[in-house]
Amino acid sequence: MSGSLWIGGEEGQDTLPFIPRQRTARSPEGDAVAELALRLEDLIAVAVHPDEIAAIMESDGMTDARIHAVYGHPDSFSLAEELYGRVERHYPAAPAPPPEPWHTHLGSCLLRGLVFALPGLAYVLGAPLLAGPPAEFGLPSGTLALLAGTVTGWVWNQSLSHRAHSWLSLADRPAAVRALRLGAPLGAALSALAAVAAAGPNDLDAAVFAAGQCCYLAAATTLLVLGRERPLFWALLPLTLGLVPAVAATVGPALLLGSLLAAVTLAVLALRGETAGPGPRGAVSPRLAASVPYGLFGLGAGILVLYAALGDLFRHDSTGMVAGPSAVALTLSMGPAEWLLHRFRAESLAGLRATSSARGFRGSVTATVSLCLLAYLLTLAALAEAGTRLWPDAPALSGIRLATLLMIGAVLWTGLLLQSFGAAPGAAVVCCAAALAQTLALLLGAPPEAGLVVSGGAVALLAAMACVLLGRASAHRP
Known part of the structure; x- marks a missing residue:
């Protein structure tokens, strides 16, 4: 079609099929055509040709005889032209693009990363509670109590978090609140009992510290599920005073107790402020067994993070805190990791819309997941390097330590x-198997390269599983 419109030509020439004539004034009240135009105004306003209006009238059963008798036109096409000229065009606006279902702000993910990392300062403030003669296997005092309480809390709270999020995905927030009201206190009690049971006769202070940590894990899980990251951050912020040695030595336990009480109080208030009545009718209850793998994954991931933090301790290294920056880097990196997971979901959906073949989609997904994983590993390496430079007396990252840290990060992501x-x-199976293999390697005194081999094998298995799953378009539904 040319760039200009013209009127003229004989019938059959290449002209526009119809050019609207000048609209006539409204007929006086009582005019049947005016009443019909008013009744069909919404349909007429979006018509691009009178024939569309004629089709609408014919579908309503308006015959030519009735049109002639009631409206004074010989047929539906003549009446349609009259209606088309009476009503102004009001075409609907183009629909807005659908909102991105996996959009999330980077700032909120970074905030969650800080919330994951700040509790690590509790070990600095609680150092006096953990002082004492070495425990079994030459570990620092209270290590077994801390491990028992932490691991039990991880498994329980990861399962509880999945259970509550399952209810939220079914638009049944009251059921999620009920799950948290029951599960959070029960998990805190069970993990605290595990810590006390694993404590030695001289580890009373460490058992108290571990029990407080268990209560914090339950409170933090509740606040994170309910979207209360910011209040939790403010409750943990006083722990940063532990970076000042004079403060940590004088009021460290008081800061610990204050942050713990603040987190627990916020969790209680959050649950009390939510409705826990009956949810929507007909809602399908998620299976309890479906939450178990998430708890096991939390177990494996937690042990791998502990491996990064305590690996040198298990090898009786004199520089026991050498792995501290690595553990801090892993916990801080969970914020960017969460954001990159959302970006992958968004980009995979965009690739699904943009590609027209299964092979092209698999290539798009492979490229996207590779870029996201690379971005995460670069972020983790930068955090580890920064932490090593800021950590007191921490040596430079060696090739094996850095490679092992990156492999553990790849396993987690x-x-x-x-x-x-x-x-x-x-x-969960792969992550737990890697954690078990890492633990056995440490206890058997295997060289550091063993950890790199275990983590690398786990990454290879997870990557193969990802290629099989993510290469299918049906897996990428919102």
Whole structure:
């Protein structure tokens, strides 16, 4: 079609099929055509040709005889032209693009990363409570109590978090609140009992510290599920005073107790402010067994993070805190990791709309997941390097330590990726197997290269699972 419109030509020439004539004035009140135009105004306003209006009238059963008798026109086409000229065009606006279902702000993810990392300062403030003669296997005093309480709390709270989020995904927030009201206190009690049971006769202070940590884990889980990251951050912020040695030595336990009480109080108030009555009728209750793999994945991931923090301790290294910056880097990196998971989901949906073949989609997904994983590993390496430079007396990252840290990070990120696509059982099995192998390697005195081999093997397995799952377009539904 040319760039200008013209009127003229004989019938049959290449002209526009119809040019609207000048609209006539409204007929006086009582005019049947005016009444019909008013009744069909919404349909007429969006018509691009009178024939559309004629089709509408014919579908309503208006015959030519009735049109002639009531409206004075010989047929539906003549009446349609009259109606088309009476009503102004009001075409609907183009629909807005659908909102991105996986959009999330980077700032909120970074805030969650800080919330994950700040509790690590509790070990600095609680150092007097953990002082004492070495425990079994030459570990620092209270280590077994801390491990028992922490591991039990991780498994329980990861399962509880999935259970509550399952209810939230079914738009049944009251059921999620009920699950948290019952599960959080019970998990705190069970993990605290595990810590006390594992404590030695001289580890009373460490057992108290571990029990407080268990209560914090339950409170933090509640606040994070309910979207209260910011209040939790403010409750943890006083722990940063532990970076000042004079403050940590004088009021360290008071700061610990204050942050713990603040977190527990915020969790209680958050639950009390929510409705826990009956939810929507007909809602399907999520299976309890579906939350178990998420708890096991939390167990494996937690042990891997502990391996990064305590690996040198298990090898009786004189520089016991050498792995501290690595553990801090892993916990801080969970914020960017969460954001990159959301970006992958968004980009995979965009690739699904943009590609027209299964092979092209698999290539798009492979490129996207590779870029996201690379971005995460670069972020983790930068955090580890910064932490090593700021950590007192920490040596430079060696090749094996850095490679092992990056492999552990890759295990965590790919496992979280598979978990977000519903493949939690497979991710949990691989992650727990890697954690068990790492633990055995440490206890048997294996060289540091063994940890790198274990983590690398786990990454290879998870990557293969991801290729099989994410290469299917059906896996990428919002």
